Amino acid sequence: MNSDVRSYLQKIPASARRPLAARALARIFLLGFIVSLGSLTLDASDRWETLQAIHWVENPSNDPAPGPHGELGAYQFRRSTWKSYTTKPFEYARERKHADDVAIKHYEWLKRGFERAGVTATPYRIALAWNAGLTATLKGRAPSSSHRYAKRVTNIVESLKERTAKTEAQ
Numbered sequence: 059m060n061s062d063v064r065s066y067l068q069k070i071p072a073s074a075r076r077p078l079a080a081r082a083l084a085r086i087f088l089l090g091f092i093v094s095l096g097s098l099t100l101d102a103s104d105r106w107e108t109l110q111a112i113h114w115v116e117n118p119s120n121d122p123a124p125g126p127h128g129e130l131g132a133y134q135f136r137r138s139t140w141k142s143y144t145t146k147p148f149e150y151a152r153e154r155k156h157a158d159d160v161a162i163k164h165y166e167w168l169k170r171g172f173e174r175a176g177v178t179a180t181p182y183r184i185a186l187a188w189n190a191g192l193t194a195t196l197k198g199r200a201p202s203s204s205h206r207y208a209k210r211v212t213n214i215v216e217s218l219k220e221r222t223a224k225t226e227a228q
Contacts, residue, residue: 107215111215
């Protein structure tokens with residue numbers, strides 16, 4: 059059993075450690091699956107690569123039109139997320155400089171949330187939480203569509219890392 063799953067199980071109060079229901083077991087196995095997909099650990103350059111990948115998945119053409127739920131900008135922020143990090147008008151989310159500032163703050167908040175939970179922050183987990191929310195991710199309740207989203211982001215991050223490595227090797 060990997061340390062993330064063990065850590066998750068240790069957080070269950072002793073009074074609740076009766077045999078786990080099938081649904082709870084599925085969440086534990088899903089967490090293990092996330093751990094295996096999220097094995098890429100974060101370093102200093104990962105923030106840029108992860109945010110770039112999220113931008114390319116969310117709004118690659120920089121379309122200024124709102125998304126289906128009113129999301130705006132390069133990272134498709136919802137109004138509530140935007141307001142958590144800035145007092146600037148939500149419409150500024152369409153401007154890349156302002157969107158980048160909020161994206162960095164949101165990324166760092168997600169990363170700290172994983173660290174507080176004793177879970178390693180990886181590009182996969184950051185992307186999963188970006189799409190499904192930190193709480194849903196930590197509780198193993200992210201929908202399959204969010205897992206597909208996180209895998210797409212992770213694939214782009216890996217491609218960016220390969221491209222960077224090739225450039226540096228030349």
